[in-house]
Amino acid sequence: xxxxxxxxxxxxxxxxxxxxxxxxxxxxxxxxxxxxxxxxxxxxxxxxxxxxxxxxxxxxxxxxxxxxxxxxxxxxxxxxxxxxxxxxxxxxxxxxxxxxxxxxxxxxxxxxxxxxxxxxxxxxxxxxxxxxxxxxxxxxxxxxxxxxxxxxxxxxxxxxxxxxxxxxxxxxxxxxxxxxxxxxxxxxxxxxxxxxxxxxxxxxxxxxxxxxxxxxxxxxxxxxxxxxxxxxxxxxxxxxxxxxxxxxxxxxxxxxxxxxxxxxxxxxxxxxxxxxxxxxxxxxxxxxx
Amino acid sequence: xxxxxxxxxxxxxxxxxxxxxxxxxxxxxxxxxxxxxxxxxxxxxxxxxxxxxxxxxxxxxxxxxxxxxxxxxxxxxxxxxxxxxxxxxxxxxxxxxxxxxxxxxxxxxxxxxxxxxxxxxxxxxxxxxxxxxxxxxxxxxxxxxxxxxxxxxxxxxxxxxxxxxxxxxxxxxxxxxxxxxxxxxxxxxxxxxxxxxxxxxxxxxxxxxxxxxxxxxxxxxxxxxxxxxxxxxxxxxxxxxxxxxxxxxxxxxxxxxxxxxxxxxxxxxxxxxxxxxxxxxxxxxxxxx
DNA sequence: AACAATTACGGAATCCGTAAAAATT
DNA sequence: AATTTTTACGGATTCCGTAATTGTT
Numbered sequence: 001x002x003x004x005x006x007x008x009x010x011x012x013x014x015x016x017x018x019x020x021x022x023x024x025x026x027x028x029x030x031x032x033x034x035x036x037x038x039x040x041x042x043x044x045x046x047x048x049x050x051x052x053x054x055x056x057x058x059x060x061x062x063x064x065x066x067x068x069x070x071x072x073x074x075x076x077x078x079x080x081x082x083x084x085x086x087x088x089x090x091x092x093x094x095x096x097x098x099x100x101x102x103x104x105x106x107x108x109x110x111x112x113x114x115x116x117x118x119x120x121x122x123x124x125x126x127x128x129x130x131x132x133x134x135x136x137x138x139x140x141x142x143x144x145x146x147x148x149x150x151x152x153x154x155x156x157x158x159x160x161x162x163x164x165x166x167x168x169x170x171x172x173x174x175x176x177x178x179x180x181x182x183x184x185x186x187x188x189x190x191x192x193x194x195x196x197x198x199x200x201x202x203x204x205x206x207x208x209x210x211x212x213x214x215x216x217x218x219x220x221x222x223x224x225x226x227x228x229x230x231x232x233x234x235x236x237x238x239x240x241x242x243x244x245x246x247x248x249x250x251x252x253x254x255x256x257x258x259x260x261x262x263x264x265x266x267x268x269x270x271x272x273x274x275x276x277x278x279x280x281x282x283x284x285x286x287x288x289x
Numbered sequence: 290x291x292x293x294x295x296x297x298x299x300x301x302x303x304x305x306x307x308x309x310x311x312x313x314x315x316x317x318x319x320x321x322x323x324x325x326x327x328x329x330x331x332x333x334x335x336x337x338x339x340x341x342x343x344x345x346x347x348x349x350x351x352x353x354x355x356x357x358x359x360x361x362x363x364x365x366x367x368x369x370x371x372x373x374x375x376x377x378x379x380x381x382x383x384x385x386x387x388x389x390x391x392x393x394x395x396x397x398x399x400x401x402x403x404x405x406x407x408x409x410x411x412x413x414x415x416x417x418x419x420x421x422x423x424x425x426x427x428x429x430x431x432x433x434x435x436x437x438x439x440x441x442x443x444x445x446x447x448x449x450x451x452x453x454x455x456x457x458x459x460x461x462x463x464x465x466x467x468x469x470x471x472x473x474x475x476x477x478x479x480x481x482x483x484x485x486x487x488x489x490x491x492x493x494x495x496x497x498x499x500x501x502x503x504x505x506x507x508x509x510x511x512x513x514x515x516x517x518x519x520x521x522x523x524x525x526x527x528x529x530x531x532x533x534x535x536x537x538x539x540x541x542x543x544x545x546x547x548x549x550x551x552x553x554x555x556x557x558x559x560x561x562x563x564x565x566x567x568x569x570x571x572x573x574x575x576x577x578x
Numbered sequence: 579a580a581c582a583a584t585t586a587c588g589g590a591a592t593c594c595g596t597a598a599a600a601a602t603t
Numbered sequence: 604a605a606t607t608t609t610t611a612c613g614g615a616t617t618c619c620g621t622a623a624t625t626g627t628t
Contacts, residue, residue: 001293002368005618008290020582029620034584036618044369046376053626054582061376064421072368079291079361080333087335087350132353294593309607318595323609325593343602343607585624592617599610 002043004076007069009036014058014066086132093135096121099191101156101231102138102261105283120191129266136265136273140192143264150262151277154284157230158257161247163223169248176200176254185224187215196256234287293365295329296358298322303347303355375421382424385410388480390445390520391427391550394572409480418555425554425562429481432553439551440566443573446519447546450536452512458537465489465543474513476504485545523576
């Protein structure tokens with residue numbers, strides 16, 4: 001079996017181009033890298049490098065090997081944290097979501113045994129549960145799997161804050177198509193909502209702000225419309241902002257603007273989670289009033 | 290990063306249960322395994338074992354770690370052969386198929402630069418090409434990918450050999466539903482055809498034979514129906530058998546009984562492959578007459 | 579002359595096996 | 604008494620750094 005440190009050297013070489021720079025970045029000496037790559041070639045029985053007296057470069061096979069090694073190393077590095085995460089999940093409850101709303105509700109339920117992940121997740125939700133990376137996910141879809149249960153939590157409904165002097169602001173509700181070609185101010189990390197607005201508002205432009213302070217600054221000194229949901233009021237930060245006299249909050253009527261969220265978890269964790277989920281449903285209902 | 294030999298020991302321990310047996314199977318001594326597992330625990334910072342003076346066993350986290358390590362090791366072991374395979378594919382053309390028929394056509398085109406894989410493949414065809422494990426695949430579907438081209442080769446059509454004294458044998462063609470509840474003699478390794486007949490013939494039983502000799506033996510001394518295709522005649526082995534006076538060959542009219550096959554390959558290999566593919570199309574047309 | 583890769587040699591770290599000890603069935 | 608795990612010690616392997624060599628730009 002190929003030692004991992006050889007793969008690390010190979011990947012680093014592809015990145016830095018010369019053995020000297022590779023050695024520098026790995027904090028070893030050139031001869032070490034030279035020997036390493038010679039050994040790797042010998043063990044694979046394949047020519048990875050074109051060698052000239054003072055120049056060395058990857059063959060196509062070498063390029064391929066480096067790329068393959070890259071993914072292998074990523075997985076190997078993830079191993080330790082995966083195990084630690086599993087160990088934690090035996091005692092603690094770890095939770096993640098694919099939208100900020102459910103996490104706001106969760107925050108109201110103070111519980112030291114719950115570790116929430118503030119990064120919003122994406123990708124293969126089933127795998128995240130089956131790999132025991134999270135005890136419970138709050139996501140906008142139930143999961144269809146024998147080992148997984150999905151319980152409905154509540155609905156998060158999008159509304160748009162429009163300049164009070166526009167015609168749209170006076171309506172009871174608007175549709176996405178009414179908002180076409182507008183430019184919106186948007187907090188970057190909104191999980192699934194980004195896809196929702198990008199996919200449904202034709203010709204819209206979005207000024208994504210990764211920094212909350214910047215968002216606030218621009219909001220205050222402009223008339224760009226922005227979004228909230230029925231859950232935003234739960235956020236202590238947003239509560240200060242809701243007295244926004246310049247703009248009028250208008251609900252959006254499209255089905256995509258009303259996302260149903262579910263708690264998804266391995267069935268064998270049902271007992272441990274049911275009190276928490278009930279609290280979530282209660283708090284969600286309160287926030288919805 | 291965790292050394293792989295530690296993961297090997299962990300996986301072996303899960304399999305064999307005691308450190309002594311683990312050591313035996315790995316051809317090392319017990320103290321080596323003891324130290325290894327201690328080191329692994331220390332590096333992960335997680336309790337993997339319940340230790341008693343004379344007994345050691347995996348914790349739930351340990352079980353999970355072993356399972357995770359298992360898949361990791363499998364991928365690491367595949368690395369070397371993957372690279373070698375890529376290297377070969379730079380000079381040789383390696384081909385696989387998901388049905389025997391296309392490979393029979395290929396055999397008629399003698400070419401030492403072509404290495405065919407006699408195992409029929411299944412699974413993610415795109416990945417097999419993108420990972421450079423094969424230069425070209427002959428499969429019953431075109432692949433929809435920017436980097437992959439798919440060229441139509443020809444159609445393989447299933448026919449069933451029925452006992453001459455049955456009513457069905459006298460028909461011009463039959464449908465799968467006509468064959469319901471019958472028992473068929475089938476060569477085990479027929480790629481996609483196995484799914485086709487299993488999914489389409491209601492209540493059928495299949496006597497799968499992995500050994501060709503056994504198949505022939507049973508065929509000769511029974512009246513079980515069996516399948517061929519329009520390409521079977523190309524097989525030198527089958528040619529001897531076609532004078533089967535006991536049974537009558539009848540085509541099957543269902544669409545699923547007529548599979549269209551395509552040559553799928555990375556676009557950048559188009560030049561190298563086009564002569565071969567043209568030959569395939571020619572030979573296929575000849576076989577079809 | 580400066581740079582890049584390679585080779586040669588000696589030291590250091592790591593990993594392993596043998597032997598012995600401790601504890602259970 | 605037989606098994607199983609663990610610790611202690613010494614040897615062997617391997618991996619690394621320094622220094623010197625070769626060849627190119």
